[in-house]
Amino acid sequence: MDLYFEITGNGHPVVLIHSGGTDLRLWTFLAPLLSKKYKVIAFDGRGAGKSPSPLKDTNYVEDVLTLMDYLELKQATIIGHSMGGQIATDFALNYPERVSKLVLLAPSLTGFPYSKEFEEYHIKISDAAPNIDKMLELALDSPNYQVVIDSPQKALNVQMLRHHFGRMLKWPADFSIKWPQPSAKERLEELNPETLFILGNKDLADNYRVSNCFRKVSNIHFIEIQDADHMLPLTHSEDLYQEITAFMED
Incomplete structure (x- = not known):
């Protein structure tokens, strides 16, 4: 197991999957709360935090399976944020027997057609490379961060983004993510684990459109x-x- 992970607490295992642009520090405030009742496993995804850089073709879903096998976890509650929620959804679709419950925090979705505005936002950030300060300026100019930017957590958010951009510039030029097929969007009605879906009321319109896909389940x-x-x-x-605790204890 070459991924960096941290374990706190005891009890039923909970695996935390962070979003793109962050690392396990995303769970700085939530993990200590959950670890009062549960065994919490937070890890840095490949290419993030203290984990190694990704290979040409990286399969984040299989990385979750490898981590759980390494820790001898037959089953766990899986919690994923944004892209971490996308990974969690694909994991639950492909390995439902390993998921006791699923918690999705503003997840993205494999196979979902994102808006032109969303795609242009990410292209602008990529085009600003390797100027990390400019990349940060463009990234933070988004409704994604309208609340956190005025909060005490702004500094941590910026630190993670800066670290992410620095790591990303060192990834293989031909890096790509290998997702299970068919896409999760095409298979959502097969989602078996009981699922909690949480979204902020000031999130992007695209993420509300994603939530509408999940409402079919x-x-x-x-x-x-x-x-x-x-x-x-x-x-x-x-x-x-x-x-989350009310959902898990229900």
Whole structure:
């Protein structure tokens, strides 16, 4: 196992999958709360934090399976944020027997057609490379960060983004993510684990469109967090803790 991970607490295992542009520090405030009741496993995805850079073709879903096998976890509650939620969804679709419950925090979705505005936003950031300061300026100019940018957690958010851009510039030029096929969007109605879907009421319109895809699945409980943008694990950890523990103990 070459991925960096940290384990805190005891009890039922909970695996935390961070979003793109962050690392396990995303869970700085939520993990200590969850570890009061559960065994919490937070890890840096390949190419993030203290984990090694990705290979040409990287399979983040298989990385979760490898981590769970290494830790001898037959089953765990999986919690994923944004791209981490995308990974968690694909993992639950392909390895449902390994997921006791699924918690998706503003997830992205494999196979989802994102808007032109969303795609142009990411292209502008990429085109600014290797100027990390400019990349940061462009990245933070988004509704994704409208709440966190005015919060005490702004510095941590910026630190993670800066670190991510620095790491990303060293990735293989032909790097690509290998996702399971068919796409999760095409298979959502096969999603078996009981699922909690949480979204901030100030998140992007695209993420609300993603949530509409998940509403076709019968065993999903939806919650909207007030005054939260995309980075709700940083700004609304107490709210998330209350909702997640109530869901897990139900």
